Amino acid sequence: MARVHRELEAKGASDLRANFVCALALAAPERPARVFEGRVFGTLAWPPRGYRGFGYDPIFVPEGYTQTFGEMAPAEKNALSHRMRAFEKLMAATYDD
Numbered sequence: 001m002a003r004v005h006r007e008l009e010a011k012g013a014s015d016l017r018a019n020f021v022c023a024l025a026l027a028a029p030e031r032p033a034r035v036f037e038g039r040v041f042g043t044l045a046w047p048p049r050g051y052r053g054f055g056y057d058p059i060f061v062p063e064g065y066t067q068t069f070g071e072m073a074p075a076e077k078n079a080l081s082h083r084m085r086a087f088e089k090l091m092a093a094t095y096d097d
Helices: 002-010 074-080 082-092
Strands: 017-026 034-044 060-062
Touching: 017 082, 034 082, 074 082
Parallel strands: none
Antiparallel strands: 017 034, 034 060
């Protein structure tokens, strides 16, 4: 996270928009492979806040929220998750789509 902050400062970046992406692929015999993508949009915040989650969670604030993923309760974060969004698309899909 410190490296991200240093590099953004060095570039004088003012646009701190960011997003997490999850892509799931489903392959079955004699069927075309399918990809299901989930995204969550937000902004980067500095300094890091919160101890929950992992990776960039303490510096990512999802759109419409004031807390970072690192500050959110796991259930709240998971309800917004890019992974959850990708799995919802996969579960809703049929090969007739």
